[in-house]
Amino acid sequence: TGIVIHTNLGRSLLSQDARQSVAEISSTYSNLEYNINQGERGSRYNLIEDLITKITGAEAALVVNNNAAAVMLVLNTLCQDKEAIVSRGELVEIGGSFRVPEVMKLSGAKLKEIGTTNRTHLSDYQDAISEETGIILKVHTSNYKVIGFTKEVTNKELSLLSKKIDIPLVEDIGSGIFIDFTEYGLPKETTVQESIKFGSDVVTFSGDKILGGPQAGIIVGKKQYIDKMKKNQLLRALRVDKMTIAALSATLEHYIKEEYFKIPTLKMILTSFEEEKKRALKLKRILRKSNSYCSYKVDEDYSKIGGGSMPLLNIKSAVLKITCPKYSANELEKILRENYTPIISRINKDELILDIRTIQDEDFDEIKNAFSKIIQVEKV
Numbered sequence: 074t075g076i077v078i079h080t081n082l083g084r085s086l087l088s089q090d091a092r093q094s095v096a097e098i099s100s101t102y103s104n105l106e107y108n109i110n111q112g113e114r115g116s117r118y119n120l121i122e123d124l125i126t127k128i129t130g131a132e133a134a135l136v137v138n139n140n141a142a143a144v145m146l147v148l149n150t151l152c153q154d155k156e157a158i159v160s161r162g163e164l165v166e167i168g169g170s171f172r173v174p175e176v177m178k179l180s181g182a183k184l185k186e187i188g189t190t191n192r193t194h195l196s197d198y199q200d201a202i203s204e205e206t207g208i209i210l211k212v213h214t215s216n217y218k219v220i221g222f223t224k225e226v227t228n229k230e231l232s233l234l235s236k237k238i239d240i241p242l243v244e245d246i247g248s249g250i251f252i253d254f255t256e257y258g259l260p261k262e263t264t265v266q267e268s269i270k271f272g273s274d275v276v277t278f279s280g281d282k283i284l285g286g287p288q289a290g291i292i293v294g295k296k297q298y299i300d301k302m303k304k305n306q307l308l309r310a311l312r313v314d315k316m317t318i319a320a321l322s323a324t325l326e327h328y329i330k331e332e333y334f335k336i337p338t339l340k341m342i343l344t345s346f347e348e349e350k351k352r353a354l355k356l357k358r359i360l361r362k363s364n365s366y367c368s369y370k371v372d373e374d375y376s377k378i379g380g381g382s383m384p385l386l387n388i389k390s391a392v393l394k395i396t397c398p399k400y401s402a403n404e405l406e407k408i409l410r411e412n413y414t415p416i417i418s419r420i421n422k423d424e425l426i427l428d429i430r431t432i433q434d435e436d437f438d439e440i441k442n443a444f445s446k447i448i449q450v451e452k453v
């Protein structure tokens with residue numbers, strides 16, 4: 074599809090090491106909650122917490138089922154029966170109807186909306202502070218952008234305010250980004266490390282968006298707040314299983330070793346157009362050999378990061394535009410979709426499009442087989 078993090082298609086692919094770790098942990102007993110040195114009960118969260126704090130520079134960390142659960146746990150722990158001050162421009166709905174206002178209500182926090190859709194000022198936050206205030210909340214508007222006459226207060230400014238009144242500043246940044254995208258020619262996106270450095274006390278993000286790991290919600294921040302969350306009974310209902318911990322640990326190890334291209338999601342986002350074009354030409358040669366009935370053209374097009382991240386960003390990519398006589402693009406799309414291993418493509422101007430950026434080298438064979446069957450159908 075050319076959408077790297079496609080929520081309908083399972084978001085991030087796991088790295089080889091992550092898959093291996095899941096296989097290992099699920100085939101034998103492990104020290105999930107056992108302290109081997111002391112021969113007694115241990116914590117499910119210790120090891121993974123070390124990895125996350127090492128990468129992010131945060132004092133403490135906690136992992137739960139997904140980012141929605143992370144937001145829920147943070148609000149319930151720090152803001153139950155109190156007010157969370159949030160800008161009207163950040164009251165977002167994420168796909169699958171995750172609505173910030175609804176989650177807040179369920180968590181027991183009271184929503185204190187401030188500012189307007191397009192402009193919120195520091196004074197709006199200041200004016201909203203009262204005895205009732207539990208937290209100041211910033212939510213990353215992951216899947217849309219307000220453009221034009223806009224004003225947003227940065228977390229640097231908010232952290233000065235929150236420190237002055239001794240109220241935690243909580244930030245839901247949606248996608249967990251640990252590396253500087255500008256080094257790869259992509260636009261600037263705030264990293265988790267920067268959110269912490271700029272003064273957010275608690276930051277939440279997903280494990281399976283740009284981070285490139287399994288479904289998980291990660292909470293990082295000040296130890297005093299994370300410790301409270303660890304004691305919240307709600308955590309038991311939101312906790313992650315050993316396979317998630319194994320996959321996430323292996324993914325985090327890649328960051329520690331700076332092996333970013335071993336993480337499929339990052340590799341797909343960061344691979345250059347020139348490199349993708351070479352791969353597209355290779356797939357074209359393979360397909361032409363297996364099915365000379367259809368015609369294939371390598372062209373320039375754009376991929377999307379998806380997963381509600383960087384909605385305006387188009388990444389230049391190489392695509393195969395495919396037409397087969399007697400088949401419309403829609404028919405072709407259906408044939409591929411109904412292949413034993415479904416191949417999900419897109420259509421533009423009556424041409425079937427396969428975006429090479431979201432096709433792994435290991436997928437080439439399956440695509441070749443699917444196309445070889447298209448001739449057979451024609452021959453019958």
Ligand SMILES: *Cc1c(COP(=O)(O)O)cnc(C)c1O
Nearest residue numbers: 139140141167213215247279381
């Ligand atoms: C994606 C997203 C969520 C939900 O995360 P899940 O891991 O899908 O539960 C919450 N907040 C923001 C800002 C997001 O972008």
